[in-house]
Amino acid sequence: SAVISQKPSRDICQRGTSLTIQCQVDSQVTMMFWYRQQPGQSLTLIATANQGSEATYESGFVIDKFPISRPNLTFSTLTVSNMSPEDSSIYLCSVDGGSGTGRIQYFGAGTRLSVL
Amino acid sequence: RKEVEQDPGPFNVPEGATVAFNCTYSNSASQSFFWYRQDCRKEPKLLMSVYSSGNEDGRFTAQLNRASQYISLLIRDSKLSDSATYLCVVNMARGSTLGRLYFGRGTQLTVWP
Numbered sequence: 001s002a003v004i005s006q007k008p009s010r011d012i013c014q015r016g017t018s019l020t021i022q023c024q025v026d027s028q029v030t031m032m033f034w035y036r037q038q039p040g041q042s043l044t045l046i047a048t049a050n051q052g053s054e055a056t057y058e059s060g061f062v063i064d065k066f067p068i069s070r071p072n073l074t075f076s077t078l079t080v081s082n083m084s085p086e087d088s089s090i091y092l093c094s095v096d097g098g099s100g101t102g103r104i105q106y107f108g109a110g111t112r113l114s115v116l
Numbered sequence: 117r118k119e120v121e122q123d124p125g126p127f128n129v130p131e132g133a134t135v136a137f138n139c140t141y142s143n144s145a146s147q148s149f150f151w152y153r154q155d156c157r158k159e160p161k162l163l164m165s166v167y168s169s170g171n172e173d174g175r176f177t178a179q180l181n182r183a184s185q186y187i188s189l190l191i192r193d194s195k196l197s198d199s200a201t202y203l204c205v206v207n208m209a210r211g212s213t214l215g216r217l218y219f220g221r222g223t224q225l226t227v228w229p
Binding site: 040 | 120150159160161162203216217219221222
């Protein structure tokens with residue numbers, strides 16, 4: 001398994017500001033994933049953070065709104081830009097722990113974001 | 117249609133009860149299947165993988181029916197500590213890549229004494 005440290009654990013932000021969430025893994029991983037979980041909903045993949053290349057964004061998510069950095073194999077950041085109340089959600093990073101098609105994922109504890 | 121559909125519940129059962137959750141998925145090319153557990157205000161954690169032949173882990177039994185694109189989770193002898201949201205998760209192939217995970221909305225279970 002992987003140990004994932006995510007911070008901040010929670011934040012309350014003003015509309016129009018930006019927040020950067022950090023994710024640190026205790027081992028080197030090829031791909032890291034960023035998810036959003038809105039209240040009462042399941043997890044939605046925002047993007048896959050690849051080391052050495054641009055992140056791959058899912059439909060409905062764009063780089064200008066959710067810029068991602070992946071400077072090395074153990075660290076990634078997700079920025080939520082120009083926030084609005086609709087961005088209030090839990091943001092989770094995760095990494096693959098399985099091999100082949102196993103696709104078991106381990107998650108950080110999440111960042112609970114409230115936008116006023 | 118959503119890729120993974122679950123009955124959101126809530127399921128409220130007494131200790132010792134047997135409870136079953138169901139899940140359907142839309143893509144017949146899906147490769148692997150899981151149940152995750154998410155406690156209140158916590159991150160999801162893997163409960164068990166689901167294999168074609170069905171598999172059991174203590175009080176938990178998972179089954180997969182590929183023909184019907186249906187996954188189930190059975191919990192026997194429910195404990196108070198089983199109270200959580202159970203997420204059905206499917207890995208769907210995308211061309212030649214390993215695919216990505218799709219999460220159901222989750223089924224909420226409350227076990228009462």
